[in-house]
Amino acid sequence: MLASFRSRLLALLLGMLAMVQLGTGVAVLSSLKEDNYKQGVQAIEVAKNVFDSSLDSRVDQLTKSVKILASDFGFKQAVATQEIGTIRSVLANHGARISADVSLLIAPDGKIVAATKELNIDQQVTQLVRSARRTGSASISTMISFSGQAYQLVLVPVKAPNIIAWVGMAFLLDKALAEQLKAVTGFEISFVGNPRDGNKLTGYSTLPEQDKAALFQQAQHLNSLAQQPTFTNNDKYLSLSINLAAKNQWGVLHLPYQPWLESYNRTRTQLLWIFTGGLAFALLVGIFLARNLTAPIERLVEFARQIGLVGSDAKAPAVTGEFGVLSNTMMAMQSSIALREEELTSRALHDLHTGLYNRNAVEQYLTKVLPRHNGCLVLVDIRHFKDLNNLLGFDHGDALLLGVTERLLGWGSGAVMQARIAGDQFLLVFDEEINGAQCHSLCACFEPAFIVDGSEVHLSVAVGVLPFEATILSANDAMRRLDITLDRSKEASASCAFYQTGQDESHQRQLRIIGDLTEALVSQQMFVVYQPKVSVAEKDCHEVEALVRWQHPELGFIPPDEFISLLEQAGNIQQLTQWVIETVLSQLQVWWRNGHQIRAAINLSVHDLVNEQLPAYIAQALEDKALPVTALALEVTESAVMKDRNKVIQVLNGLQSLGIHLAIDDFGTGQSSLAYLRELPVNEVKIDRAFIQFIDTNKGDEFIVKASIEMSHSLGLQVTAEGAENASGVALLEHYQCDKIQGYYFSKPLISEDFLRWLDDFRKV
Incomplete structure (x- = not known):
């Protein structure tokens, strides 16, 4: 409401004037009101004196009239002879002449002898007479009260020559x-x-x-x-x-007091009109002054607003004085802002080192031109540039990038845009598609060595090509597909790779799998199956391996190898592991309560094995389910152990100290099995199915399995063979004294209810 300077200036002027006038008005009215009250009080004091004087004058007149009666000889004789009738007649006649409301005769001792009206004032009269006798008063005048009414009483003694009685007249204080x-x-x-x-x-x-x-x-x-x-x-x-x-x-x-109030109200109304008129006049004057005072400021404000507009070429207003200095300063600021904006725009869209466009510029361009049907994007990645940069130093690395830029500009001179979008990645945008030969010529231009500080440096590049098509709707779609293509080029032996339809869908599937994990765990899309592990010596089954299955409502069945590897890459595998542990221990709790003392093995990933809190978590989970440590086994792969060997061994030692049965899974597929096997705190070795499937037909596999069993036994480890699918293979494993066998020959992975039925049938056979 008071956002503008003019409004605030007006408000200040009017506010100050209003405060002054209000203070003046309040002071005047307060003083007037106080003076009126004082004058009223003085008038009352005067009236009170007049009131008292009038009553005193009336007492004097009444006393004189009563004294005339008291001095009458006939009345004295009647009093002396106690002629009550005569006394009453005289009292009534004399009282009527002087308009007395009550006439009475009182004995010297204060008792009423006769009265023209019955008054219950004996006690009051007695006290008055006694008081007069003590003081020797010649007369008595006072106020008495009877039946809520006030009377003015005058008493005069009747002497003959001593006081023989008191005669009194009482006058009502009436309207x-x-x-x-x-x-x-x-x-x-x-x-x-x-x-x-x-x-x-x-x-x-x-x-x-x-x-x-x-x-x-x-x-x-x-x-x-x-x-x-x-x-x-x-x-x-x-x-x-x-x-x-x-x-x-x-x-x-x-x-x-009404006249006084009317005078006060008239004065207050006059002050109010003066107050209103003063404010109105001040408002007009204030508007005039504010308009003149703030005109230069408003022109400068408008100039400042124009400066803030993109592309504005506003001219500074012609003002003088202090505002002129401000105007010149703002003109200089306008020029500085324009130069700064130009510099910031250039920095925002260009790579500072090479002078090429940057990723922001590419995304802005693609946002404008997509979707389109012609042209392509070419992404060039310098292989191992980080290692070269560390080796050569940053200065030489920057010089190498300038050399790369020069060759790219020479090869792609017809490109719509050349950009450096990352430290070792360059992007070219063409209006026409390029073919495989052109792509290889791009790679060939990097074959000659680069001379950096007198030394030759050879570079190898990976190139990804994305032809434009109608399905590419945004810059994000284009860059994502281009990254997918470049990854394919890095993995392949060829240096060039063109985007193939469906690659993005595969990538989207992977993102969908990673993103849907939490919902899958909550909505029971995932479940656990159990594959029996048969003891060769006992011809019985007391162990199972817990395996996770995922039935997606839209993607269908997702193989474990697919979603587990994706979750490990995304770092979500620990969430899945905790769910599996909770689910398997809940099932074991039911089995053990019903007399089935089964041990279940759970697979751990490398992310689980570097978690130093894992042993405490496992111990607490077993305690919560009231299960012994013998109910649980944990399986780890050799490749997981080799990721961070020292920390993994520390975690495995913690698990072994709890009494947890530990097994090395997929034994024989790693590169350091024999070197580190003796250092690992494990109880069991599981030979990978790759060596078990064809053991009955492949002598090499048979020899490897035999050697692995003997070596493991010599180290005091149990051996489990996984992947047994026929009787001849099982016979060979029994011959080589393998401890446990797992595979489809005995059973596929089963849900918990089917496993119990299989176990009953197996034991019967």
Whole structure:
């Protein structure tokens, strides 16, 4: 919302002005409100003094009227003679003349002798008379409370010549008195009392009815009003209560505050208009100033945006001052960016050493032109260039690459593109296909020796050719097929190889097999079969070899030799091995629980044998299944042992220390069998099927098998022959005292249920 500099500048100006005006307004209104309150309090104080003076003046007048009665001779005689009837008549007549609400005669001891109205104020009067007698007062004036109403009482002694009685007149504080006081003070006046029968207030007030009802709700409210003037009736009045008598009799002064509030509100409205007008004016001025101040900045921002656009030739704006310096700097930056972009583009698409295009440039080109039907790609790989580079040194290796580049440019001058896509690989792109003779001429141009630092260096190359066709849809497809073709050229004796239809599909099949391993293990596409190993001496079977089978839902049956070698290349073989161990041990757990003490052999790969955690893993797996170590055997190939002999022997020693039966599989097919056999911690040797299949017809195989059995026995090792398929071959193996025989003569690999049935039939025979 405030992304632009102009917007932020406007917001800053308006914000500062608003804060100043807001602070001023708050200060003015607060001061005005405080002054209004102080003036109201002063007005109430004046009204309170007038209120007190009015009541005191009324007391003086009433006292004079009562003294006239007290000095009347006839009244004194009636009091002295205790003529009660005469006394009551005089009290009533005189009280009526001065508008007294109650007239009464009190004995010197404080008891009421006669009264014009029954009042339960004996105790109050007695205390007043006794107090006057102690102080010698000539008269008494006070407020008394009766039935929740306040009375102004005046008592004057009747003397003859001593005090023979007290005559009193009581005047109710009613609405008439309140109206009189309102006329004098200009305030609303209320007389409020609390009767004995409850908490509801009663009294008289000059307030309007709706305001009077709010006043008479609670006595506690009057207590708070006595402390200081307080706003009441939703700030309509500023009120102060005055305690008139001991028993919660109050006089309340109400200052109408509405005029004060109206004055305050008018001032607040005026300030609001001033505030709004000031902001509007400031906004107009701010827009004008911001537009002029930010115009150079906006022009520079637009120039910067144009610089960021590819291929832009924007001109710097003509500005002066500090902005002019910035404009010139941005022009210099524009030139530097253009040069830098050109350099980066060249680096991104060219090989820095040879000057040829690089792999990125090739992929961009192929992305634009594919698919197409004419032309081809030629990939040239320098054989053993890494070894040459290490031998000659990097400087001489770079010089050799320049020589290779020169010859390629000379041979492929008609190519659309020449590129170096890897350290020792060069790519040529042609619009026309090349034939075998042209490909061989390419190889021939590398036959002459290269002269590097005075020495002759001979290079050998492998060339892969990929003709364009409609099935090549992307650069990735083309480069993948080209790599496949080059690998074929490296493996073949010929230096040139052309892509053949189906090679990519075979590669895709391999990728599919590697990628589907996890799903195959989870979805039970893989399963284990067991091939019996028959003991020659016992004529019985107590051992099996566990073999993995894969039935793919789309690719069908995948031979073990195919997927195991692929998984070893991809590094996923350990995942398969762990699954096989878990599956076989679960099956052994069932067999041993049912009384079939069978030992199962599992094949390990080189990746398994270099895992130093393998012995601990095997031990834990056997413990989890509650199986003895005699239930498991492990088979390793001699080629796997030779990959990392020291580490493998260390792992085999760990397995042997557990008591695991170990066997060398495919014995006789390696190159170092006899040299290292005595060093391996194994218990058994398995002679490969290549020597067993034709033992009955091939004397050479028979001699090798015989020698292997004798040599193994001399080393204390058991011997198992795998691949026995006929009776004559089995007879020869028994004759040469082979320990165990495995092959289709006895049984093919079986699932667990079929193996148990075969075992029963075999033992019966």
